[in-house]
């Protein structure tokens with residue numbers, strides 16, 4: 041049983057041979073290429089912090105399968121405390137990275153698969169749960185990072201998986217063999233995909249009987265034959281290759297690093313198949329995974345907001361505006377919005393409950409409320425940050441001009457705010473705000489863990505409108521309902 045540190049995690053990635061493409065180039069080593077280094081660094085911190093004395097309590101856990109100490113990112117939640125600690129861990133890591141650290145998606149996938157495999161076995165007599173536990177023991181003992189691969193490309197949204205003209209628009213079983221299955225298709229927007237050790241694939245939506253070949257959940261190592269990764273572009277991504285301070289957050293980047301994963305007739309051995317054809321459970325698996333991932337967002341985005349508030353506060357001091365009442369008010373508003381999403385994450389954890397498998401699930405309604413608030417509050421936090429920062433956010437000269445022998449002195453002179461703060465401090469803070477709020481980072485808050493409409497659908501379904509109607513009718517004396525009399 042070994043917990044890896046950051047260095048060992050990087051070394052473990054070097055031993056793998058995944059097929060990865062970025063900007064038309066085949067990438068041989070994700071740990072060395074500037075486009076991926078920030079994402080590798082952020083994920084490495086999930087390893088390092090689990091071993092650091094000040095974070096060990098939050099970032100590690102005791103395996104319920106082996107009793108051994110493990111990284112919390114491989115843990116199955118056993119009680120409310122585990123759910124709450126997950127949120128606190130995400131905030132603590134977000135405060136250090138200022139960016140997505142990716143490892144939560146696989147954690148949420150394994151927790152969802154853990155309870156659903158138990159339920160499938162109870163109803164159908166399969167042995168998926170035992171397989172999942174054995175796989176989990178391997179993940180825990182090697183301290184691996186599986187990504188969570190859920191979203192299919194989906195093609196024509198008005199058609200179900202089996203109605204698509206091209207069957208590969210949803211991941212599906214091509215062939216069933218004695219010792220395993222062959223799968224094809226693709227998963228889109230997969231966070232941390234290129235620097236994970238493997239992927240946990242899950243169906244993307246509820247299925248009907250005719251979609252049963254698409255109701256499939258399995259694990260595959262990142263270098264499984266037939267698997268191809270195509271890494272997505274991000275706002276300002278060429279700045280990563282310039283290695284300049286214009287990146288804003290050179291160490292950890294601004295988002296998780298997402299990729300399209302293509303499965304071209306990939307063989308999956310039986311021991312890594314956790315659902316295959318049980319279409320009635322596909323929707324519930326999606327809902328449990330979505331609940332776990334939406335639970336997270338007040339944690340990680342709360343941590344990121346702490347960094348952003350700090351950047352704006354320091355910048356206001358560097359610009360001489362920190363004492364202005366409207367600036368103080370806006371900073372207070374940013375804190376309010378950040379703590380609101382954090383409250384939501386804590387609340388849905390406290391209202392969690394045990395599944396028949398014995399593992400704990402966050403409250404689905406409150407988790408969806410959390411994420412929907414994130415789609416709004418994070419944008420508002422960014423708007424306030426832009427307001428306080430000023431127009432330089434969009435017009436500031438590059439580091440190349442700042443360092444240039446001819447014009448550097450002018451950049452230095454005119455980028456200065458208060459006289460005792462160097463211009464470079466102001467430039468660095470503005471670039472950090474730029475990285476955290478302009479472009480891809482914001483879109484992630486909107487669509488990561490599902491778009492707002494996905495949350496609205498679950499909120500509407502879980503909102504218990506009939507009960508609310510009865511409450512109103514009773515007071516309005518509509519019909520004949522018993523009254524509490526005091």
Ligand code: SF4
Pocket residue numbers: 130139140141142143144145231296333336337340341488
């Ligand atoms: Fe984790 Fe947040 Fe990134 Fe999702 S967006 S993987 S919850 S850090």
Ligand code: FE
Pocket residue numbers: 140231484488489
């Ligand atoms: Fe995300």
